[in-house]
Amino acid sequence: MQVWPGQAYPLGATYDGAGTNFAVYSEAARRIELCLLHDDGSETAVELRETDAFVRHAYLPGVMPGQRYGFRVHGPYEPERGQRCNPAKLLLDPYARAISGSVDWGEQVYGYHFGRPDSRNDLDSAPRTMSSVVVNPYFDWANDRPPRTEYHHTVLYEAHVKGLTMRHPDLPEELRGTYAALAHPAVIGHLTKLGVTALELMPVHQSVNDHRLFNDGLSNYWGYNTIGFFAPHNAYASGDRGQQVLEFKSAVRALHEAGIEVILDVVYNHTAEGNHLGPTLSFRGLDNASYYRLADDPRYYTDTTGTGNSLLMRSPHVLQLIMDSLRYWVTEMHVDGFRFDLAATLARQFHEVDRLSSFFDLVQQDPVVSQVKLIAEPWDLGEGGYQVGNFPPLWTEWNGKYRDTVRDLWRGQPRTLAEFAGRLTGSSDLYQDDGRRPLASINFATCHDGFTLNDLVSYNDKHNEGNREGNRDGESHNRSWNCGVEGPTEDPEVLELRARQMRNFIATLMLSQGVPMLSHGDEFARTQGGNNNAYCQDNELSWVAWPEPGKPAPGLLDFTRQMVWLRRDHPVFRRRRFFHGRPVEGTDDELSDIAWFTPHGEQMRARDWQAQHARALAVFLNGEAISEPGTRGERITDDSFLLMFNAGAEPQDFTLPAGHGSQWRTVVDTARADVLPPGTGREYGAGDRVSLTGRSLVVLQRPA
Numbered sequence: 001m002q003v004w005p006g007q008a009y010p011l012g013a014t015y016d017g018a019g020t021n022f023a024v025y026s027e028a029a030r031r032i033e034l035c036l037l038h039d040d041g042s043e044t045a046v047e048l049r050e051t052d053a054f055v056r057h058a059y060l061p062g063v064m065p066g067q068r069y070g071f072r073v074h075g076p077y078e079p080e081r082g083q084r085c086n087p088a089k090l091l092l093d094p095y096a097r098a099i100s101g102s103v104d105w106g107e108q109v110y111g112y113h114f115g116r117p118d119s120r121n122d123l124d125s126a127p128r129t130m131s132s133v134v135v136n137p138y139f140d141w142a143n144d145r146p147p148r149t150e151y152h153h154t155v156l157y158e159a160h161v162k163g164l165t166m167r168h169p170d171l172p173e174e175l176r177g178t179y180a181a182l183a184h185p186a187v188i189g190h191l192t193k194l195g196v197t198a199l200e201l202m203p204v205h206q207s208v209n210d211h212r213l214f215n216d217g218l219s220n221y222w223g224y225n226t227i228g229f230f231a232p233h234n235a236y237a238s239g240d241r242g243q244q245v246l247e248f249k250s251a252v253r254a255l256h257e258a259g260i261e262v263i264l265d266v267v268y269n270h271t272a273e274g275n276h277l278g279p280t281l282s283f284r285g286l287d288n289a290s291y292y293r294l295a296d297d298p299r300y301y302t303d304t305t306g307t308g309n310s311l312l313m314r315s316p317h318v319l320q321l322i323m324d325s326l327r328y329w330v331t332e333m334h335v336d337g338f339r340f341d342l343a344a345t346l347a348r349q350f351h352e353v354d355r356l357s358s359f360f361d362l363v364q365q366d367p368v369v370s371q372v373k374l375i376a377e378p379w380d381l382g383e384g385g386y387q388v389g390n391f392p393p394l395w396t397e398w399n400g401k402y403r404d405t406v407r408d409l410w411r412g413q414p415r416t417l418a419e420f421a422g423r424l425t426g427s428s429d430l431y432q433d434d435g436r437r438p439l440a441s442i443n444f445a446t447c448h449d450g451f452t453l454n455d456l457v458s459y460n461d462k463h464n465e466g467n468r469e470g471n472r473d474g475e476s477h478n479r480s481w482n483c484g485v486e487g488p489t490e491d492p493e494v495l496e497l498r499a500r501q502m503r504n505f506i507a508t509l510m511l512s513q514g515v516p517m518l519s520h521g522d523e524f525a526r527t528q529g530g531n532n533n534a535y536c537q538d539n540e541l542s543w544v545a546w547p548e549p550g551k552p553a554p555g556l557l558d559f560t561r562q563m564v565w566l567r568r569d570h571p572v573f574r575r576r577r578f579f580h581g582r583p584v585e586g587t588d589d590e591l592s593d594i595a596w597f598t599p600h601g602e603q604m605r606a607r608d609w610q611a612q613h614a615r616a617l618a619v620f621l622n623g624e625a626i627s628e629p630g631t632r633g634e635r636i637t638d639d640s641f642l643l644m645f646n647a648g649a650e651p652q653d654f655t656l657p658a659g660h661g662s663q664w665r666t667v668v669d670t671a672r673a674d675v676l677p678p679g680t681g682r683e684y685g686a687g688d689r690v691s692l693t694g695r696s697l698v699v700l701q702r703p704a
Contacts, residue, residue, distance in 0.1 A: 001044065001046065001060065001062075002060070002061050002062070003046055003058050003059075003060060004019075004058065004059040004060070004061065005050045005057070005058065005059065006021045006022065006023065006050065006057045006058045006059030007021055007023065007057060007059070008023050008050075008052035008053065008055040008057050009023065009055075010023065010095075010324075011023045011024065011025060011055065011094075011095045011324065012024075012093055012094075012095025012096060012097065012230065013069065013093060013095070013096065013097070013132065013134045013135075014137075015063075015064070015065055015134055015135065015136055015137065018061060018062075019059055019060055019061035019062055019063050020059070020060055020063040020064075020067070020134050021057065021058075021059045022034050022048065022057060022058055022059075022060065022069070022093075023055050023056070023057040023095075024048070024055065024056055024057075024071055024093060024094070024095075024286070025054055025055050025056075025094075025286070025287070025290075025317055026054060026056065026073060026075070026286045026287045026290075027054040027287055027290055028073075028075045028076060028083050028085055028286070028287040028288070028289065028290070029056070029073045029074065029075040029085060029286070029287070030074050030075045030076075031047065031073075031074040031075075032047070032048045032056045032071055032072070032073050032074070033045045033046065033047055033048070033071065033072040033073075033074075033087070034046045034047075034048055034058065034060075034069060034071060035069060035070050035071065035072055035090060035126075036060075036063070036067060036068075036069050037067075037068040037069060037070065037126070037131050041127065043126065045072070046058060046060065063134060064134065065133075065134050065135050065136040065242055066133065066134065066241045066242060067133070067134040068100050068131040068132065068133055068241075069093070069131065069132050069133075069134065070090040070091055070092060070093070070126070070129075070131050070132055071090070071091045071092075071093065071286070072087040072088075072089070072090060072091070073085045073086070073087060073089075073091060073285050073286055074087045077111070077120055079118075079276070079298070079299045080297075080298065080299055081289075081298060082288055082289035082294050082298030082299075083287075083288055083289055084111050084280060084284050084285060084288045085285055085286075085287075085288075086111055086120070086121075086122065086280065086285060088121070088122045088123060088124050088125065089109070089111065089125045089129075089280040089281075089285045090124070090125050090126040090129055090131070091280070091281065091282050091285045091286055092129075092130060092131070092132050092227060092228065092281055092282040093132040093282075094228075094229070094282055094283060094286070094321060095230055095321075095324070096132035096133065096206075096228055096230060096231050097133070097134075097135040097137075097230050097231055097242075097245060098132070098133035098135045098231050098232070098234070098240065098241070098242045098244060098245055099130050099131070099132060099133060099206045099227070099228045099231045099234055099240070100130060100131045100132075100133050100234065100240045100241060101129075101130045101131055101234075101240065102130060102208075102209065102234075102235075103128065103129055103130060103208055103209065103279065103281070104127075104128040104129075105128070105211045105214050105215075106128050107121065107123060108121075108123040108124060108125045108127070108128045108129075109125045109128055109129050109279040109280065109281065110277075110278075110279050110280065111279075111280045111284070111285075112277075117276070117277060125280070129281060130206075130208075130227070130281070133240070133241055133242055134242075135242040135245050136242065137332065139245075139246065139249045141249075141253065141334065142253070144252075144253050144256055144257075144334060145256065146256060146261065146334065146336050147197070147256060147259050147260065147261050147336070148261075148336075149197045149198065149259075149261055151373075151396070151439035151515055152439055152515075152571075152574045152575070152576050153197060153568070153574070154197050154198055154261075154373075154515050155195055155196050155197050155198070155515075155516055155517075155518070155564055155567075155568070156196075156197075156198050156200050156263070156442065156515060156516065156517035156518065157191060157194070157196040157198065157199055157200065157517070157518050157520060158200045158202065158265075158444075158447055158448060158517055158518070158519050158520060159199060159200070159201060159202065159520035160201075160202045160221075160222070160448065160520065160542070161177070161178070161179060161181075161182065161201060161202070161204060161233075161236045162177040162178075162221075162235075162236060162538070162543070163202075163221075163520065163521075163542050163543045163544055164181075164182075164187070164520050164521075164544055165177055165178070165181035165182065165184075165187060166543040166544075167540065167543045167544060167545055167546055168181070168184075168186060168187065168544075168546050169546060169548060169549050170184075170186040170549070171184055171186060171187070174238070177236065178236050178237055178238065178247065179204075179232070179236050179237055179244070179247040179248045179250070179251040180237075180238070180247050180250065180251065182199070182251040182254070182255065183250055183251040183253075183254035183255070188254065188255065188258045188260070191258070191260055192258055192259070192260070193561060194518075194523060194557075194560065194561055194564060195561060195564030195565055195568055196260060196518070196564075197259065197260060197261060198260065198261040198262075198263050198336065198337075198373070199255060199260055199261070199262055199263065200263040200264075200265060200339055200375075200517070201262065201263065201264055201265060202222055202223060202265050202448055203222065203223035203224055203226065203233070203264075203265050203266070203267055203341075204223070204232050204233050204236065204248070204264060205223070205226045205228055205229055205230075205231065205232070205233065205264075205266065205267065206226065206227055206228030206231040206232070206233050206234065207220060207223040207224070207225045207226050207227060207233055207272060208220070208225050208227050208272035208281070209225075210225065210272075211279070213536050216468050216536075218467070218468065218536040218537070218538075219536060219538045220535065220536060221534070221535060221536055221537055221538035221542060222448065222534075222535040224267050224307075224341060224535070225267075225272040225307070226266075226267045226268075226270075226271060226272060227271060227272040227273075227281055227282060229266075229268070229321065229322070229325040230324075230325055230328055230329075231244070231245075232244040232245060232247075232248040232333075236248075248333060249333060249334070252333060252334050252335065253334070256334070261336035261337065261373070262334075262335045262336055263335065263336055263337040263338060263339055263373055263375070264329060264335050264337075264338050264339070265338075265339045265341060266325075266326075266338050266339070266340055266341065267341045267342075268311065268322045268325070268340065268341075268346060269304075269305050269310060269311060269340075269341060269342045269343075269345035269346060269380065270303075270305040270307045270308070270309050270310050270311060270342075270345070271283055271291075271309065271311065273308075273309060274307065274308035274309060275300070275301050275303065275308030275309060276299055276300050276301060278308055278309075287317075290312065290315050290317055290318070291311060291312060291315065291317070291318060292309050292310070292311065292312055293309070293310045293311070293312045293313075293348075294312075303381075304342075304344075304345050304348060304380045304381055304382030304385065305342050305345055305380055305381060306381045310345055310348070311345075313345075313346060313347070313348055313357060313358065313359055314358065319358055319359060319362060322346075322359065323362055323363075323366060323369065326338065326363075326366075326368075326369045327366070327368045327369060330368050330369065330372055331368060335372070336372055336373060337372040337373025337374060337375065338372070338373070338374060338375065339375040339376075339377065339398075340374070340375065340376050340377060341377055342377055342379065342380040342381075343376035343377050343378055343379075343380075343387075343391070344378060344379050344380040344382070344385045344386075344387045345380040345382065345385075346359045346360075347359065347360065347387070348380075348382065360391075360392050363394065364392065364394055370394060373396070374394060374395050374396065375395070375396050375397070375398065375442055376391045376395050376396070376397045376398065377397075377398050378390065378391055378397045378398065378400070379400065386400075388400050388401055388430060389401075389427070389429075389430030389431060392434075393434055393435050393436050395440070396439065396440045396441070396442050396515065397430075397440060397441065397442060398442045398444065398447070398517075399423070399427055399430070399441040399442055399443055399444075399514065401419075401423065401427065401430065402423045402427060402441060402443045402444070402512070402514070403443075403444055403445055403446075403447075404479055405419045405420050405422075405423045406420065406423060406445055406505065406508055406509075407445065407456070407478075407479035407480065408420075408479055409508075409645070409647050410481075410501060410504050410505065410508075410647055410695065411479060411480065411481035412481070412615060412647055412648065412649065412695075414612045414613070415610060415611075415612055415614075416647075417608075417609055417611075417614055417615075417617055418609040418610065420645075421596065421609075421617070421619070423443075423512065424508070424511070424512050424513070424619070425438070425512075425513050425578070425579055425594065426438025426439075426441055426512075426513035426514050426575075426578055426579075427440075427441045427514070428578045432578055437576055437577055437578065438513040438514050438575060438576070438577070438578055439514060439515055439576060440514075441513075441514035441515065442514065442515050442517055443509055443512050443514040443515065443516050443517065444509070444516070444517040444518075444519070445505040445508070445509055446505075446519045446522055447517070447519050448519060449532075449533070450474075450475060450478060450532045450533075451478055451480055451528075451530075451532045452519065452521065452522060452526050452527055452528055453502050453505060453506075453519070453522040453525065454498070454502065454522070454525040454526060454527045455480070455527055455528055455529075455530055455531075455532070456478070456480045456505070457480070457481065457482070457483055457497075457498045457501040457502055457505075458482055458483070458485075458486075458487060458488075458498060458527070458530070459478075459480055459482050459486060459487060459530040460478075460480060460481065460482045460486060461476075461478075461486070461530070462474045462475070462476065462478065462530060462531070462532040462533070463487075463529060463530030463531055464530075464531050464532065464533050466531060466537060466541065467531070467533060467534075467535075467536055467537070473533050474531075474532045474533030475532060475533070478532060481501075483497045483498050483501065484497075487529075487530060497695065499525075499555070499556070499673070500670055500671060500693070500695060500696060501695060502522075502525060502556055503556065503559055503670040503673070504670050504695065504696065504697055506522075506556070506559060506560050506563055507563055507668055507670055507697055507699070508645075508697065509563075510563040510564060510566065510567040510573070511563075511567070511573055511643055511699070512573075513573070513574070513575055513578075513579075516564075516567070518560070520544055521544035521545070522560075523554075523556060523557045523560040523561075524544065524545065524546065524547065524553070524554050524556070524557060525554050525556050526544055526545055528541055528542060529541060555673040555674070556673075558673075558674060559673060559674060559675065562674065562675035563668070563675060566667070566668070566675060570623070570638050570639060570641070571623075571626060571636055571638050572621045572622075572623040572626060572638040572639070572640070572641060573621075573641075575626060575627075575628065576628045577627050577628045579593050579594040580592070580593055580594075580627060581593070581594055581595075583625060589622060589624040589625050591620075591622050591624075591625065591659075591660060592620075592622065592625070593621075593622045593625035593626070593627065594619065594620065594621060594622065595619070595620040595622075595657075595660070596617060596618070596619055596620075597617065597618040597619070597620065597657050598616075598617065598618075599616045599617070599618070599644075599646075599652055599653065599654045599655065600655050601618075601654070601655035601656060601657040601658065601687070602657075603657075604617065615646065615647040615648035615652075616644075616645060616646045616647065616648060616652045616654070616692075617644075617645055618642060618643065618644045618645070618654055618657075619642070619643045619645075620640070620641075620642050620657070620660055621640060621641045621642075621643065622640050623637060623638030623639045623640040623641065623704055624637050624638070624640065624704055626638060637704050638704060639701050639702060639703050639704050640660075640661065640701075640702040640704070641699055641700065641701055641702070642656070642660070642664060642699070642700040642702070643697065643698075643699055644690065644692060644697060644698045644699075644700070645697045646692040646693070646694065646695065646696055646697065647695060648694060648695070649694045649695060650694050651691055651692060651693055651694055652691075652692050652694070653689045653690070653691050653692075654689065654690045654691075654692060654698075655687065655688075655689055656684055656685070656686050656687060656688050656689075656690065656700075657686065658686045658687060659686070660686065661686070661702050662684075662685040662686050662702075663683065663685070663702055663703065664683065664684040664685070664688075664700040664701065664702050665678075665679065665680075665681040665682065665683050665684070665700060665701055665702075666681030666682045666684075666690075666698060666699070666700055666701075667681055667699050667700070667701045668697070668698065668699035669692075669696065669697075669698045669699075670696045670697050670698075671692075671693040671696045678701070681700075681701075684700060
């Protein structure tokens, strides 16, 4: 076999049409062998003799796409000094574009012998671990164009590749649960009819099933256990010798053709190698001290993620890995943005969360990554890890305070009106001071982590026994309310109340300033039986139950569609700037752009906001006083709306305020199962009374 010197950049395996360049970083290694793996179980070892800046490299003519490979690293195995090199462990390439196989759990993949954590284990891991794969980077993107949907037009839909498509009756069985299923007209048609503009995919980076879950007959279904930051997860494709790359790209191209962006949920805060008792799969064996945050005793790991380890964000090589991965997914895979799991960990250079850490500086100046959607999950499990509202101006955030406040309102908690008003109008207390706008707030009532929308109104307590952790896992304080009965019931009054509560959440979400996010299957009122932490449930408990062919879809689906389209049709619900609370200069309208009223039609005063018994309020949105200009500088005007919220258990009469116009018509009443077509709702004038059912909201519209 010919071995040429090759190049130190780019890292990973790079095929050029005639051969492949291999490059891997390790400061700890004394010697690295590239192992070409053959289908009969044998391997050909090639020492990487060339070194530049701790990057070992070689070029092998004739090595083609589909070739499986790994690395064996000769170096110090000194856990007490933070290093765990062992050539008996076949290691994945951190830059592998595709990964083949899965971990067949056994003692071989660990660096120590079971029961003796201080021992050294020299059993060969190759037969029981995964391998990296050389891929062909070429793909015919044809005329692919990213939709580049502006945030104020964005409707996010969080989904799991397998969970969304596994039970779809119109999909061929061989496509279900795959990237190809995302590209199927049945799935894309549903998303476009729903009004979705961006599909936020739960992790598709190559992940690993945990040993404990494997032994319990479960799996790491969610995929927040990454081992390959460049490789699409191979279980979601028809083959794993590079086929996953082609199928993922094809799905992105099809979604773009439908005007739907693709946003990836990414996990750059930790890896699947776990704590000091975890397996040796890649980073640990290459250069443990350079990739991970080690504790004061370097045998152990600093863990701010609850997974056993945290990546070392002050390491230039870790930062390069993350930035290279992000650019790869944008430039080569054409994704449109990222949602960063436990993003507060990315800001930890030493101990505290620093919003100006190196990672955020790199993102800010990067000409590729800075131009896509960047969404933070703004918390982790470390000290000071709850950082909602503290990310840099370029970022948007999952607004956990929005979720909590809206849940508290609709379950009838006292003294919630003031904070609810702030969340409804874009959370200016969180985002205005640092120059951000309402669109920095990603609003949601439910997501993958926690109860589904149906379960939020059906359970007071979590029911996670199926996870085999004694119901100790998952959040215990869910801010949920079961409407009087825990779990399934045939009581028609309870079922009607639950349906109304679900409509309340959907309507509130679409009427709020910010960017709305739906969780997959909530439009079908899907349930997980009260399991609020279904990370290990790769089965029908977690998969979306689509309507059966020939049977009517749940009424909530039509209501959700109508609310999404009401929002998209009216810019007053998706303003790009915060409300002023006063008339807007340059307009003829003397009314403020927003005003708040008691049910008696009087302006809200300080005591009204804090009244313990108060569960109802109304808000006037002046469509003729929108402060921001259109894309061509034109003045934006819209109809005006009066939103009336009654979170109390009893019916509530609202008196329409004087001086805010007449000719109001009902367009939304969550006591009904649909949104009324324009001009068909009941008409009201100033001073008239509108009666709201207990726990409902009504929207009145006044033409511009």
